[in-house]
Amino acid sequence: MTELADLGVTGLAVMGANLARNAARKGLRVAVHNRSNERTEHLLAEHGHEGAFVGTRSVEEFVAALSKPRAIIIMVKAGQPTDDVIAELVPHLDEGDIIVDGGNALFSDTRRRERELAARNILFVGMGISGGEEGALEGPSMMPGGAKAAWERIAPMVTKMAVSVDGTPCCAHMGPDGAGHYVKMVHNGIEYADMQLIAEAYDLMRTVYGMKAKEIAEVFATWNTGDLDSYLIEITAIVLAKQDAATGSALVDMIRDEAEQKGTGRWTAQSALELGVPITAITEAVFARALSGRPAQRAAAAKALSHAPMAQRKAGPAEIAMIRDALYASKIVAYAQGFEQLEVASKQYGWDLDLGLIATIWRGGCIIRAAFLDRIKEGYASHADAPSLLLQPYFRDGVLKAEQAWRDVVILAVQSGVAVPAFASCLAYFDGLRRERGPANLLQGLRDYFGAHTYRRFDKEGTFHTRWPQDGSEVEV
Numbered sequence: 001m002t003e004l005a006d007l008g009v010t011g012l013a014v015m016g017a018n019l020a021r022n023a024a025r026k027g028l029r030v031a032v033h034n035r036s037n038e039r040t041e042h043l044l045a046e047h048g049h050e051g052a053f054v055g056t057r058s059v060e061e062f063v064a065a066l067s068k069p070r071a072i073i074i075m076v077k078a079g080q081p082t083d084d085v086i087a088e089l090v091p092h093l094d095e096g097d098i099i100v101d102g103g104n105a106l107f108s109d110t111r112r113r114e115r116e117l118a119a120r121n122i123l124f125v126g127m128g129i130s131g132g133e134e135g136a137l138e139g140p141s142m143m144p145g146g147a148k149a150a151w152e153r154i155a156p157m158v159t160k161m162a163v164s165v166d167g168t169p170c171c172a173h174m175g176p177d178g179a180g181h182y183v184k185m186v187h188n189g190i191e192y193a194d195m196q197l198i199a200e201a202y203d204l205m206r207t208v209y210g211m212k213a214k215e216i217a218e219v220f221a222t223w224n225t226g227d228l229d230s231y232l233i234e235i236t237a238i239v240l241a242k243q244d245a246a247t248g249s250a251l252v253d254m255i256r257d258e259a260e261q262k263g264t265g266r267w268t269a270q271s272a273l274e275l276g277v278p279i280t281a282i283t284e285a286v287f288a289r290a291l292s293g294r295p296a297q298r299a300a301a302a303k304a305l306s307h308a309p310m311a312q313r314k315a316g317p318a319e320i321a322m323i324r325d326a327l328y329a330s331k332i333v334a335y336a337q338g339f340e341q342l343e344v345a346s347k348q349y350g351w352d353l354d355l356g357l358i359a360t361i362w363r364g365g366c367i368i369r370a371a372f373l374d375r376i377k378e379g380y381a382s383h384a385d386a387p388s389l390l391l392q393p394y395f396r397d398g399v400l401k402a403e404q405a406w407r408d409v410v411i412l413a414v415q416s417g418v419a420v421p422a423f424a425s426c427l428a429y430f431d432g433l434r435r436e437r438g439p440a441n442l443l444q445g446l447r448d449y450f451g452a453h454t455y456r457r458f459d460k461e462g463t464f465h466t467r468w469p470q471d472g473s474e475v476e477v
């Protein structure tokens with residue numbers, strides 16, 4: 001009789017196949033399955049020698065190949081396909097078996113699936129996985145959520161598969177039900193903001209200072225050695241430096257400026273709107289992609305609303321440093337907002353998320369991995385009570401140091417007619433946050449005028465309404 005497998009992976013497109021190979025390379029015996037057998041056969045033919053695989057051709061065969069309690073990772077297209085696969089698996093499973101969904105599921109779907117499966121005594125883990133195909137193979141960052149009992153059973157396997165930084169695996173139990181997929185969703189939201197900020201810095205260098213892609217690549221390569229040291233800055237330098245084989249010009253100059261999106265940034269923004277958390281950087285990044293996706297409208301507007309040609313400016317070290325500072329300060333705001341969203345969601349859904357732990361597991365494997373996350377991890381360890389990441393001493397000092405340059409960059413962009421929605425909205429958030437008294441008093445006055453929505457006063461407790469159209473007197477309500 002064939003030896004039973006430690007782990008099953010069903011869904012063998014790029015992510016599932018690489019994750020299965022990762023597990024097999026780490027010494028796990030992996031049963032593999034895919035709806036269409038070609039993918040299974042391809043995986044075994046190309047990579048079967050990399051470890052102990054058990055190829056299976058049906059769901060029955062797949063489930064029977066696993067040791068009990070079974071642990072199955074589903075890596076299929078998120079949405080209905082995940083429900084379809086669960087429905088196919090369940091009749092063959094026993095109580096105590098574990099299903100792990102490693103796809104990019106919407107956290108509310110994960111909550112529903114966890115509830116439905118718990119009723120049948122099947123444990124369900126919603127596990128966010130970041131790192132793309134390379135990460136899945138070499139070691140991603142993994143964000144599992146679900147019952148503690150399920151985590152304890154899968155932990156020895158998945159922590160082996162995750163990348164480690166300073167000996168700590170980038171994989172930890174995030175919390176119950178949808179916590180893991182929520183954390184992954186906010187990770188992706190922050191990734192959107194990070195990329196938009198990088199694109200705005202690039203646009204300023206290109207449009208205001210007339211720099212060539214190759215020169216900008218050198219700037220990003222230099223930035224990658226300091227506070228901004230991160231995977232995204234590193235690959236920005238690589239992408240900008242790439243020459244197009246067909247035309248000999250920079251490849252980036254030949255790529256259409258229409259950004260696509262798969263939905264996790266939009267979900268992050270939607271959830272933030274529901275929770276009332278101001279995540280301006282992520283939301284602006286989602287909208288910037290939406291605007292980029294309207295080329296016909298933009299082409300018409302470029303003609304009808306054309307901007308006067310800009311006087312060519314020269315970028316010296318001071319100008320480059322100014323843009324760097326604006327990028328760094330905006331990045332701090334974007335992360336502060338993302339972590340606040342996690343904090344609010346944690347309270348709303350009863351997850352008890354550990355923000356320092358999240359920063360710890362984002363230090364490697366994932367797309368937003370950065371030296372910066374070490375600082376966030378340290379910040380939560382020593383100043384967990386700060387009401388915002390922006391008020392932790394390291395980030396407070398960083399943002400204050402960069403503040404003047406940040407303002408100068410936003411002014412320059414506005415004067416030049418170059419859109420910097422993320423830089424500008426981060427600055428607006430910063431200015432709004434540090435105003436002890438903002439203008440919302442007037443909003444309350446207006447709301448009370450037209451809708452008798454009432455207001456509270458600084459000088460006394462209670463809720464008040466002014467009888468505006470009547471005699472103008474104030475009443476306590």
Ligand code: NBP
Nearest residue numbers: 011012013014015035036075076077078081084103104132
């Ligand atoms: P895809 O998202 O392209 O999904 C393809 C897989 O889903 C194939 O194995 C396909 O089987 C299977 N599938 C579909 Br579609 N409908 C099915 C159904 N009704 N029943 C059973 N299987 C079905 O694959 P991927 O890009 O490898 O991503 C897998 C998951 O990982 C997704 O949820 C994705 O969001 C997530 N993810 C992707 C990345 C990334 O960088 N790509 C990163 C992190 C997470 P078939 O071969 O028979 O058609």
